[in-house]
Amino acid sequence: MENLDFLLQGFLVVFTLENLGATLLGCVLGLIIGAMPGIGSLAGCALLLPLTYKFNPTTAIIMLGGLYYSNMFGGAFSAILLNIPGDTPAIMTTLDGYPMATAKKRPGQALLTSNISSFIGGLLGMIILTFTGPALANVGLKFGPVEMTTLLLFAMTSIGWLVGENPVKGLILTLLGMLVASMGMDTLTGSPRYDFGNIYLLGGVPFTPFVIGIVGFSQVIMLMEQRNIAPKLVTDKLTLRGSMLTRRDFKRLFLPSIRGGLLGTFIGVLPGAGATAASIMSYSAQKSFKSEEPLGTGAVEGIAACESANNGAAAGAFAPLLALGIPGSGTGAVLLGGLMLWGLNPGPLLFKNSPDFAWGLIASLFIANIVALAVSWGVIPFLVKILSVPTKVLIPAITVVCIVGSYSTSNSMYGVTIMFVSGILGYVMQKFKYSYAPLLLAFVLSPMLESNMRKAFIISRGKVEIFVEKPISLAFVIAIVGIMVFPIIRYFLIKKGFIKPKAKI
């Protein structure tokens, strides 16, 4: 019950004109960015990070939270109308969304099914977040440098090892991210290091231009390859009245949305899994339940299962982010970086030291859920126009925002240079199939890891055994070893024919 009181306080924080406006702005921008194929929530958050500097930290993160969250709604739009997911979590939505829009000639209903199931999934995730977030923070309060070191290593390893096709590539980028983050000042003594005689590098590699480059500008370069591909847009006229669902449709979407929301929230809490994995797993799970039509032919249940799961995961991911300071994905890392820029330190003490902020953000997610549902329903008649913006126009638009945005964060061309160089690196990494999420996560978490690791070694006088002497850290060490060893064992078991490889969905 205490949590509900705090949540009520959070609503009081959000109910100011500025915060409500920020939520609305974040939701509208998130929907548009989510709908545009090829941009995604990560690039969206990175590109909009400079715009939030004008706000106070609470308003700024409320806007980014709304943007990230509503992005999950927007990602389904292009998945349904273009057969191209606006963001990776919407990949599974294409399987039933596009057939429902084209073969069944029900594009409006497909969009509304996705919106309502996203709302249900997100709502479940937020309710669970309200109760588990502070509990997780209380557990985190028991963590000293030793436990924090192993927890951070666990988060980095799981994302580095699980995201992308090749775990080794993920770990290479994790370690590179750690090294890039160690440039500038020593976290404990403040003495300069790895500045290579460059005055700008004394302050380290600036976070915002680095992120804008890695995810935003690299995306522009990638888009150049797709700019001549004309997507097949559903041309049926979309109206609000024509998009209404029948009572039968509601019945069909309700249970899959509840299941998807619960599963998604659980997966969202785990580092490395994220909304995409949640959506895939929920869709697979739906195959075990009854659907009125076979999945893949435009079934309401198929859309509901994956859309509710990815929104549940988006909400669930806030629990470890706020309570332990551990983001579960690249976008979470951008949000965490944003929080740190505004002087907030997410972690076990956040709920104690900045309750207005923590509960304000959670309350804003509830409001963002309602606003995103209303806006996404309201924009249905204009979606065809929004999705008709050609990639050829988006390319110069995003380029300009990347350059202007990265200048504005540093007030110098140094920021633009960092953005430009990291953009090219990001593009090269993507071409070689290196996922940049582990790099971003390591870049954000590395200072915290270094500080805790060095404190742990000072306490233990250099003994490595300290990490296996305490039960919590031992559990994390076992988990790290498990994460690393399990895929290798599985690989060899498949190779020897003891187990069958998973069928591709």
Add this chain to the structure above:
Amino acid sequence: MKTAETRRRGFTVNQAIPVASVLVAGVFIWLGLSKYGFWHDQQGPMAGFYPTVIGFGLLAMAGLGFIFSLKDSVPVFPKESWMAVLGGLAIIGATFLIGLIPSAGLYVIVWLRWYEKFTWKTTLIAFAVIMAIVVGCFVLWLQVPFPRGIVFNAILK
């Protein structure tokens, strides 16, 4: 336009990231051990401790990455993609002459009208929308003091 991967295997550009990682790790380890210090008997880990440890980890992973990369397909880097890089570079270069905002505006027009061959109408509409976002958000709202370049600075003097 070539976008597909080629199946050529063996020593290719695929080894670029593992090799670059080995070099980066080498520099961080060397500086960590020789310049910033690894361990102090009384104070414990020094400024070079963490980067050195991470550097050794990277060295090991880059070695594994190098072996795995021998089997990877080689990606194709279409020449067209690099036009976006050139566009960005052109804005940065022109900023020193005419300032950042005019460079960005000029880039949008040149890109849409001459590179993408859009009509003047589409070009000007897109230009107006993009510049409204940039000027509205960054100049008027955030009041970012953007560089004005040599030419505008000379005129304003």
